[in-house]
Amino acid sequence: MQVHLTLFGQLADITGKTEMILHDIPDTETLIKTLNEMYPPLANAKYAIALNKKVIKGNTILSGDNNIAFLPPFSGG
């Protein structure tokens, strides 16, 4: 399954990219594992995951359109 990933804040700093296309990703757990292998500091980062602009929790099977976003918390004010 193809995934269009958008990264925000410090996650974009870690990967050096704000957008990414990944292939052969059956579910969100695989997506996280794949990215952690590509960018090890991501493994320690905390973020919320949105699938097609809606927050998801736990492993989610991907099908059809997969616009995924990783959003880290910001603290600045």
Add this chain to the structure above:
Amino acid sequence: MSNPSKNDRYQRQISLKELGEIGQQKLKDAKVLVIGAGGLGCPALLYLAGAGVGRIGIVDFDLVTLNNLHRQVLFSVHDIGLSKALRAGDVLEQINSDIEIIVFNEKLSTLNALEIIKGFDIILDGTDNFASRYLINDACVILKKTLVYGAISRFEGQIAVFNHLSETKIAVNYRDLFPLAPADGEVLNCEEAGVIGVLPGIIGTMMANETIKLITGIGNALINRLLTYNSLNNHFFEMELIAMPETVKMIPEDAVAFKEFNYDWFCSVHSAFELSQQEFEEIRNDKNIRFVDVRESGETPKVEDFEHINIPFSRLQQQIPDIDAKTIVLFCQSGKRSAGAAEILSKHFGKSRKIYSLKDGIAGWQKSK
């Protein structure tokens, strides 16, 4: 002041048919608390006072410094060294003397938060650290107050309305989105990461806009939605949030439990240094990491699955051992003593070492194998 002149003050917004005299009266009756009179709080306060919000509270304990002035638009060079809350109150008074301004020149803590927040309907979080953000969220959940959240990081900002019942009677809070605080150093604040003054200006102004919409009932506020704005490419990204059943267990259940909750600890040692079983499993053969058993000698089960040294917690409390590894993982039976040891070592070593404590200890790890 007579009514005609008051109407004159608000004439430009009353003439909006969506707002009108009724909306203006709602603003006059509203009680809004702004926590943090900084980059986000200053613009939010300016517009809320200008719009005629009847009672505005300002919480800040900090003093104005020169490097605040590029973004904290309520202050001038004459204010350097003065209280932000008091100065902000003075400036707002000059802009609109028809409204009531209540200044809390103090640091928000679990001891005063509920008392302060109780007197207001809508709370704006413009603070600059996670401990305050979790504290404010939890206090708003306990007191059932609407929370207008804004936060920034470098060139990006987030805005959301939390803890406000949607039409379908769902109220998402900050912990539904981010249950646990990030590790120390994982997310940089403005001081460390830098910020252009305009960004908190935009986000703080949007917070005021959400507040005015909530009060007057016009438009669609960001209830249970998070909006992210990127000032470099002007991209807006909006997403729908969901309430999680487990969130309620993380929030102190009442005022007594809230007062006893240590938010500084929750946002530093607890989250910064706790290592899950899975994370531990992945790194336990890493030769660059020093693993330390802090149990007393003779405690079982004996650990033989990975290389480690023994420094009993009782000894560690008396004398800090010299550990040269950059990353140290502490473990004990249940994870309690190792968390205490992590706190002691992190105070001693500061940011020169990464110190972790194995969550649920050796007992939890053996069970998970």
